[in-house]
Structures are given as structure tokens and as C-alpha cells.
Amino acid sequence: MAAIEEQGAAMGRPNGSPSGGPTGGISSRLSMQTRRLLWVWGFLALPILFYTVIRFYPTLQAFYLSFTNWDLLRPAKLVGFANYIKLFKDPQFWKVFKNTFTYLIVGTPISLVLAFAIAYFLDRVRFMHNFIRALYFLPFLTTAAAMAWVWRWFYQPPPIGIINDVLGMAGIPQQPFIRSPDQALFSVMVTAIWAGLGFQIIIFMAGLRAIPSTFYEAARIDGLGEWAILRKITLPLLKPTTVFLVVFSSIGFLRIFDQVYNMTTNDPGGPLGSTKPLVLMIYQTAFNSYAMGYAAAQTVVLFVILMIVSLLQLFILREKK
Amino acid sequence: MATIELEKLVKRYGKVEAVKGIDLSIADGEFVVFVGPSGCGKSTTLRMIAGLEEISAGTLKIGPDVVNERDPKQRNIAMVFQNYAIYPHMTVRQNIGFGLYTSKLSKQEKDKRIEEAGKILGLDDFLDRRPAALSGGQRQRVAIGRAMVRDPSAFLFDEPLSNLDAQLRAQMRIEIKRLHQRLKTTTVYVTHDQVEAMTMADRIVVMKDGHILQVGTPSELYESPVDVFTARFIGSPSMNLIGGKRSNTGVEAASGGDILIGIRPHDLAANPPAQGDGIRLTGTVTAVEPLGPETLVHLDVDGTPVIATARDKSVPAVGSQLTCSAPSGSLYLFDARTEAFLGRS
Ligand SMILES: Nc1ncnc2c1ncn2[C@@H]1O[C@H](COP(=O)(O)OP(=O)(O)OP(=O)(O)O)[C@@H](O)[C@H]1O
Ligand SMILES: [Mg+2]
Numbered sequence: 061m062a063a064i065e066e067q068g069a070a071m072g073r074p075n076g077s078p079s080g081g082p083t084g085g086i087s088s089r090l091s092m093q094t095r096r097l098l099w100v101w102g103f104l105a106l107p108i109l110f111y112t113v114i115r116f117y118p119t120l121q122a123f124y125l126s127f128t129n130w131d132l133l134r135p136a137k138l139v140g141f142a143n144y145i146k147l148f149k150d151p152q153f154w155k156v157f158k159n160t161f162t163y164l165i166v167g168t169p170i171s172l173v174l175a176f177a178i179a180y181f182l183d184r185v186r187f188m189h190n191f192i193r194a195l196y197f198l199p200f201l202t203t204a205a206a207m208a209w210v211w212r213w214f215y216q217p218p219p220i221g222i223i224n225d226v227l228g229m230a231g232i233p234q235q236p237f238i239r240s241p242d243q244a245l246f247s248v249m250v251t252a253i254w255a256g257l258g259f260q261i262i263i264f265m266a267g268l269r270a271i272p273s274t275f276y277e278a279a280r281i282d283g284l285g286e287w288a289i290l291r292k293i294t295l296p297l298l299k300p301t302t303v304f305l306v307v308f309s310s311i312g313f314l315r316i317f318d319q320v321y322n323m324t325t326n327d328p329g330g331p332l333g334s335t336k337p338l339v340l341m342i343y344q345t346a347f348n349s350y351a352m353g354y355a356a357a358q359t360v361v362l363f364v365i366l367m368i369v370s371l372l373q374l375f376i377l378r379e380k381k
Numbered sequence: 382m383a384t385i386e387l388e389k390l391v392k393r394y395g396k397v398e399a400v401k402g403i404d405l406s407i408a409d410g411e412f413v414v415f416v417g418p419s420g421c422g423k424s425t426t427l428r429m430i431a432g433l434e435e436i437s438a439g440t441l442k443i444g445p446d447v448v449n450e451r452d453p454k455q456r457n458i459a460m461v462f463q464n465y466a467i468y469p470h471m472t473v474r475q476n477i478g479f480g481l482y483t484s485k486l487s488k489q490e491k492d493k494r495i496e497e498a499g500k501i502l503g504l505d506d507f508l509d510r511r512p513a514a515l516s517g518g519q520r521q522r523v524a525i526g527r528a529m530v531r532d533p534s535a536f537l538f539d540e541p542l543s544n545l546d547a548q549l550r551a552q553m554r555i556e557i558k559r560l561h562q563r564l565k566t567t568t569v570y571v572t573h574d575q576v577e578a579m580t581m582a583d584r585i586v587v588m589k590d591g592h593i594l595q596v597g598t599p600s601e602l603y604e605s606p607v608d609v610f611t612a613r614f615i616g617s618p619s620m621n622l623i624g625g626k627r628s629n630t631g632v633e634a635a636s637g638g639d640i641l642i643g644i645r646p647h648d649l650a651a652n653p654p655a656q657g658d659g660i661r662l663t664g665t666v667t668a669v670e671p672l673g674p675e676t677l678v679h680l681d682v683d684g685t686p687v688i689a690t691a692r693d694k695s696v697p698a699v700g701s702q703l704t705c706s707a708p709s710g711s712l713y714l715f716d717a718r719t720e721a722f723l724g725r726s
Contacts, residue, residue, distance in 0.1 A: 277433050278466035282527070283454030283483035292482075296470040 119363075125356035132350050143357035152333065152341070153358075160338045163249055163313040164369070171253040171309055172302070175260035180290075182261065183268045193265070197258035204255065208322030211251040212238065238323055241334035248335050252319045256312060260305055267301030268294070303377045307370050314366055315339055338362050383444035383534035383567055384409050385430060391438035392425050399425045401591035402439060410565045412558075414578040416614065417588035423571040426588075427537050430569060431460050443534060454483065459528035460537040463544060465520045467512050473499070473523050474508040480527040491530075498526040501560070518549040525557070535567040542577065554580060575615055579603070587611050609641065609720040612713055618646045618677065621687045623662070624717065631709055632726050634662060636683065640723065643713030644687075651678050651691035653706035661706040662687060666697050678703065 090098070126143055130136035147153050182192060199207060215237035218224040224234045237247045271294065279289045295302075317339040321328050328344070329336025338358065346355035385407040392400040400422040407413050415423040428434040430441060432453035440447050448456050459480065467476045477495045484491065499505050502522040512520055521541055528536055538557070542550045558581050561568055572578055578585050579599045587594045587602065587610075595607045599615075606612035613619045626638030634642065642660065653661070664682035669691075676691040680703060689705040697703050714723040 272464065272466070274462045274464055274466040275468065277431075277453075278460065278462060278527075279479075280433065281431060281453045281458065281460045282480055282531070288482070292479075293468065297468075299470075 122356045122359050122363075125353055126360045128353045128356075130352040130356075132352060136353065139353065143354050144361075146354065147357055147361065155333055156329075156336050156338050156341045159245060159334070159336055160314060160316070160365075162245060163252070163316050163337060164310055166246075167249050167253055167313045167316075168306065168309050171256055171260060172305055174253065175257050175305070176264050176302075178257070179261045179264035179268060180294075183265055193262070196261050199255050200258035202255075204318035205322045207255055208251060208319055211247075211254075212323050215247055238335075239331065241332045244324070244331060244335045248316075248320050248323050251323065252313070252316055255319065256309060260309065263301060263305055264298070267298045271297050299377070299379075303374070306377065307373050310369055310373060311366060314362070314369065317343070338365075384442070385535060385567060385569065386442040387426075387430075387439070388442075389439035390426065390429060390436060390441060392422070392429060392434060393437040399591055400429070403588075403591075403593045405586060405593065405596065407567060407569065410567055412561050412568045412570065412581060412583045413586060414582035414584075415569065415571045415586045415588060416573060416575060416578045417594075418614075419573065421588045422591040423573075423588055424539055427460075427539050427569060427571050430535075431458055431537050432456050457531075457533050458535045458537055459531050459533035460539070461521070461524045461528050461541045463540040465512075465524045465544075467520055467523045467527070469512050472509050472511055473504060473515070473526075476512065476523050477504075477508075477526040477530055480529070480531045484531070494530045495526075498529045501529070501563075502526050502556075517545050518553060521545065521553060522556075525560070529560070529564070533566065535569065536561075538568070538570040538572075540572055541570075543572070543574070550574075550577075557581065575617060579615065585615070587614060605722060605725075606713070607722050609643070609715050612643050612715070612722070616645055616647075618688050620645050620713065621649060621685075622715075623682065623685050623687065625660075625714075631658070632660065632712065632714065634660060634682075639717050641715040641717050641720070643715060644707045644711065645713075646677065646688040646690055648707045648711035649687070649689040649705050650707070651676075651689045651697060651703055651705045652693065652695075653704065659706055659708040659710075660712060661704060662689075663702060663704045666699050666701050666703050668699060669696050671696055678705075680705070 125136065127138055127140060128136035129139045129142070178196065182189070182196070185192060213220065214223050215221055216224070217236075218228055218234055221237075223237070227234060236243060238244045275293055275297070276289060279293055284292065316337045320335050320337055320340055321343075324330050324335055329340045339362065342355050342358045342362065345351050345358060385405075387403055387405040389402045389404060390400060391398065391402050403426065405413075415426065417423055425434060429436050430443075432448070432451060432455075436449050441449055443456055443458070468479070471479065474495055477498055478491060481491050481494065486494070495508070496505075499508050502525060504519065504522055504526060507515060507519060512523065515523065521544075524541070541557070542553050545553060554577055557570075561581075570577075570581060582599055584596060584598055585602050586596050589610060595602060595611050602611060602615045606615060609622065613622070620643045622641050622643050623634050624636050624638050625632050625640050625642040626635045627640065632640065632642055644660070649662070662680070662682050664680035664687060666678055667681050667686070668679040670677040670679070674692075676696050678689045678691050678697055680687045680689060689703070691697060709726060712726045714726050715721060716723055
């Protein structure tokens with residue numbers, strides 16, 4: 061039976077094919093559809109396995125842990141929603157919650173507007189274009205620790221801190237920056253914005269480059285000014301890029317950790333917890349207090365926040381028909 | 382509506398001269414087509430007229446005014462691009478209305494114009510669609526609509542039909558032509574399709590290497606091309622060229638002669654009657670292309686490829702010997718050295 065089928069196939073393809081031939085083979089016995097599926101799943105198997113073991117399993121484990129009182133020493137015991145109740149009654153959590161959203165709500169728009177403005181103008185610069193672009197990208201390649209330390213040094217009081225030096229020259233009184241509970245969060249945020257800027261600029265520039273130049277030419281012929289072109293053509297066409305960066309940058313700010321940790325090493329999240337984001341609180345709960353169950357509950361809350369914010373943004377910025 | 386005058390117009394890109402000083406005056410309401418091989422400077426010239434490219438030297442007048450230094454919007458021209466340049470994030474109505482962005486008309490007036498343009502172009506049913514839901518021909522019509530609503534002093538087209546298939550191209554050709562007859566707006570149209578040039582133009586401008594070779598009506602260019610280049614560029618399939626020399630009866634084919642004889646494939650009939658004046662060629666058939674009413678026969682005449690036309694139904698066999706002839710009066714003579722046109726024979 062199989063032999064007859066093989067002959068049929070061979071006659072259909074007189075030039076023969078590697079999988080055909082008189083000896084046949086497993087592959088020739090399977091239908092095109094099956095063979096394709098085998099290939100697809102063959103390639104997908106490794107990443108799926110990887111994700112299951114490295115990502116999904118720990119995630120589910122965290123969900124489970126959040127309902128226990130595990131503290132590394134005693135075996136975990138289920139405690140129901142106790143961790144969550146404790147968390148929502150904890151004033152420190154609400155403070156951290158507020159800090160995290162301040163990073164998000166102030167940081168994301170500022171960084172995106174800044175990145176867009178730089179990308180928009182850099183796109184027109186021909187002189188040393190690649191060099192300038194590389195300069196902007198450099199912070200993105202630098203380790204957060206090194207960068208944070210340099211910025212700490214910038215923020216020092218005079219004569220060490222360069223920013224205060226400049227302020228002094230301009231006749232403005234010196235500022236405490238990361239030493240003040242009022243200014244510390246924004247000082248850290250500036251560093252974080254600066255660190256992410258290069259990446260956002262590159263993405264925005266790629267988006268700008270993808271807009272065909274005839275769109276601009278047609279608009280110029282129709283008599284639009286620069287501002288109208290920006291509003292009516294560039295921004296709408298750049299929307300997919302913007303959506304991506306809004307979500308990406310929001311997630312970045314919601315998960316902010318290393319900038320804060322490295323700029324406030326003496327009292328992480330200080331002064332007075334004024335810079336502490338959620339991730340730092342999780343870190344401290346887990347690795348200073350060893351309250352693993354409690355930390356897991358905080359992680360789950362962060363997970364939910366990230367998901368809600370991302371989905372909300374995607375929903376608000378979706379393509380309207 | 383306006384005249385357009387180009388005087389010694391030059392475009393330099395760094396050291397490269399893309400347009401090398403061209404003179405042309407386009408009358409009010411005229412339909413002028415620029416043709417020429419790729420890279421000859423057609424688009425550059427058009428873009429200088431539009432104001433998208435700076436003019437390196439020379440003057441450009443639209444109407445009575447020199448407009449060298451004016452922005453595109455002050456020139457009041459409308460342009461249609463090869464890739465349409467219609468905006469994917471706007472509906473057809475918004476795209477067409479975009480042409481009126483700076484106009485001071487009232488909202489109703491604008492809407493009326495958009496509806497009107499939509500009707501003329503057969504887009505009435507699509508006004509609220511996005512470009513993604515349109516065919517190529519419909520998209521190009523939207524682009525034309527955007528140009529139309531403006532009431533510009535001139536229309537500029539840069540290869541507007543080259544992304545369309547042959548059938549649609551033929552249809553759009555007629556539509557653009559009809560539109561011009563209706564609006565009578567001065568039009569400059571760039572193409573490298575000589576059929577478009579022949580069928581649409583009031584006058585054709587043949588360009589090569591940044592120069593204008595010849596300006597004339599389609600029949601002028603067809604009947605008396607200035608040189609071999611124009612002669613071969615206009616007419617399809619291209620004119621046959623064979624070496625020849627003058628004889629006491631007229632001209633005859635000869636290798637190493639001092640003239641080139643041009644014969645349009647259309648005039649070179651296969652299987653001619655035994656006698657008649659003019660020129661006779663004999664060669665080996667290398668290929669045949671039956672077109673229905675006639676058949677193009679590719680011949681090899683002493684190493685020169687020649688295309689002849691067989692009008693009877695019998696298709697000559699490939700490899701056979703075939704004689705063909707062109708009547709006197711249909712021949713074009715060129716100087717073999719300078720390739721300049723010498724006259725008809
Ligand atoms: N920005 C530029 N910089 C340098 N050279 C250019 C530039 N734009 C065009 N050129 C050159 O100018 C010449 C004319 O170009 P143009 O686009 O006008 O050709 P064209 O006749 O429209 O050709 P096609 O039929 O292929 O569109 C070409 O040789 C081209 O290489
Ligand atoms: Mg061109």
C-alpha cells in the first residue's frame with residue numbers, strides 16, 4: 061500500500077525529491093501538514109520548556125507562597141489571605157505605592173516627551189549624526205550602579221557636586237537633592253529618565269525613519285506648516301511606536317529598583333522611605349526580614365498592578381476603527 | 382491656472398549636475414509629459430517646479446512671478462506621487478479634504494468640493510473608508526482627488542501609474558486625460574512609459590542626462606525625431622536601425638555605410654509582394670510574438686536584430702529565412718557618426 065503511494069508521489073514529481081525514492085522514509089509517509097507541524101513544534105519546544113521552568117513555574121510558586129507564612133526556617137504553612145490583609149493595612153505599603161506611581165506618572169511622560177523631542181531634531185541633523193546618536197545611547201549601555209554613583213556625586217553639596225556648583229554660579233541657593241525627603245525621589249527619577257533616554261530615542265528615530273518622506277512632501281505641497289505636519293502626520297503615524305514605548309517605559313518605572321538602591325545605599329529607599337519603590341520594599345521584606353510569604357504577596361500585587369496598567373494603556377491607545 | 386517657464390534651470394547635488402540647464406515654456410492649460418530613461422532628471426525637474434528641491438541656478442516662473450525662493454505652499458501647485466502618499470490614518474474623505482487644509486472656505490463649501498471630487502473620481506462609495514481597504518487604482522484616485530479639490534495653478538504627476546497593473550494603467554490614463562480636458566489645468570506629467578507619453582501629452586519633452594533632447598507634439602516626435610535616441614524611445618516596439626548608404630535609387634542596407642536607416646517595425650512587412658520600391662531585408666527568424674491581429678517577427682539580419690510585422694495569419698517558422706520590406710517614405714535616415722536625424726526617405 062505504502063509502496064503504491066510512493067510510486068504515485070514519484071510519478072507526480074518526475075524529478076524526484078530527496079524525501080521520495082524507493083526506500084521511502086518516515087517523512088515521506090507523513091502528510092505535508094503533519095510534517096510542518098512537527099517542524100514548528102520542534103523549534104518551539106526548547107523556548108517553551110525554558111519558559112515553563114524558568115518563568116511560569118516560579119510565578120505560580122510565588123502565587124502559592126503568597127498564601128503561606130514561609131520564612132526560610134520553618135516549613136511553609138498556608139495562612140489564607142493574611143499576608144494581603146497585612147499588606148493593605150501597612151502604611152509603609154501605601155507610601156511605597158504612592159512613590160511607585162509618582163515614578164510612573166511623572167517619569168513616563170517626561171521621558172517620552174524628552175526622547176521624542178531629541179529624536180525629532182536629531183533626525184534632521186546630518187552633522188555627526190551617528191556619533192551624537194551613540195552618545196545618547198551610551199547611558200543605556202552603562203551599568204546602573206556606575207551611573208548611579210556618578211549621579212550621586214553630581215548631587216553632592218558644593219564644591220564636590222557639579223550641579224550645586226552651577227546653581228551657585230547662577231546665584232541660586234544650594235539644594236540638598238538626594239538628602240532631602242522632598243527632592244530625593246525626583247533626583248532619582250532624573251537619573252532613571254536619563255538612563256532610559258537613549259533606548260527611547262533610538263526607537264523613536266526608527267519610527268520616524270519608517271515614515272515615507274513623500275508623506276511630508278505631500279503635506280508641504282498642501283501648505284501645512286511644521287507644527288501642523290507634526291500634529292497631523294508625524295504623531296498619528298508614530299502611534300504604534302509611542303504605544304510600545306509608553307508600555308515599555310511604564311513597566312520600567314513600575315519596576316524601578318537599581319537606580320534607587322544604588323543612589324541611596326546608606327539607607328536604601330531613604331531618606332525616610334521617600335524614594336522607596338515597591339520592588340525595593342519586596343527586596344527588603346524578602347532578604348532583610350526573610351518574610352518570604354509576605355514578600356510573595358507584595359510581588360503578586362506588583363504583578364497585578366503591572367498587568368492592569370499595561371492593559372489599560374493598550375486599551376486607551378488602541379487603534380480606533 | 383498658469384504658465385510655467387523654465388529658464389536655464391540647473392540642479393546640482395554636490396558636484397553632480399542632475400539637471401544641466403533646461404529651457405522650457407509650458408502654456409496655460411497645456412499637458413506636458415516628461416519622458417526619458419531612468420536617472421535623466423525628470424523627477425528632479427518636477428520637484429524643482431514643486432518647490433521640494435532647491436533650484437541651483439536659473440529661474441522658474443509660474444504665471445508672471447519668479448518663484449525660485451517660494452515655499453511649495455506659496456506656489457499653489459498640486460502634486461501626485463508614485464506611491465500615492467495618502468495617509469493611512471485618515472479616511473478617504475479626510476485625505477481628499479487634506480488638500481483644503483489651508484483653504485479659507487467654509488466647512489460646507491469644503492464638504493461640497495470633497496463630495497464633488499469623490500463623484501468625479503468614482504469614489505462616492507468609499508469616502509468613509511481607510512486607504513488600507515482600497516485597491517491600488519482607488520488609492521491613486523484619492524491622491525488625484527486631494528490634488529483636484531485645491532483648484533491649483535498646476536498639476537504635477539510623478540509616475541503616478543507605475544505601481545498599477547497594465548489594465549488599470551490604461552483606464553487611469555484615460556481618466557487623467559479626461560480630468561484634464563474638464564479642468565484645463567496646466568499639467569506636467571513624468572513617466573518613462575512612452576505609451577503614456579504618446580496618448581496623453583499635448584507636448585512631449587524627451588530628456589537624457591539632464592538635458593532636453595527634443596520638445597514636440599507626439600506626432601512631431603514620431604515623424605521627425607531629432608536623433609536616434611528619441612527615435613528609438615518613441616514608438617513601441619523600438620525602431621529598427623541598420624547600417625546603410627545612399628544609392629542612386631535612394632538608400633540601401635550596407636555595413637560600414639555613413640548613414641543609419643531607421644525602420645519602424647510597424648512599417649517593415651514580412652512576406653512582401655515581389656516588387657516595390659523602398660528597402661528589402663532578408664534574415665533568419667529568431668523568435669515570433671503573435672499579438673492577435675498581427676505577429677511580431679524577430680529577425681537576425683547579418684548580425685543586426687530587426688523586428689518586422691507579419692499581417693497575414695501565417696506565422697513564419699523560427700529558423701526559416703524571411704524577406705521583408707518597408708516602402709519608401711517610411712524610412713528615417715540618421716548620420717552614422719553623430720546619430721542626428723537627416724530626413725525621411
Ligand atoms: N539626493 C540626491 N543626491 C545626489 N544625486 C541625486 C539625488 N537625487 C537624485 N540624484 C541624481 O540625479 C539624477 C536624476 O535623478 P531623477 O530622480 O530626477 O531621475 P528620474 O529621471 O526621475 O529617473 P527615474 O525614471 O528612475 O525616476 C540621477 O542621476 C540621480 O542619481
Ligand atoms: Mg523619477
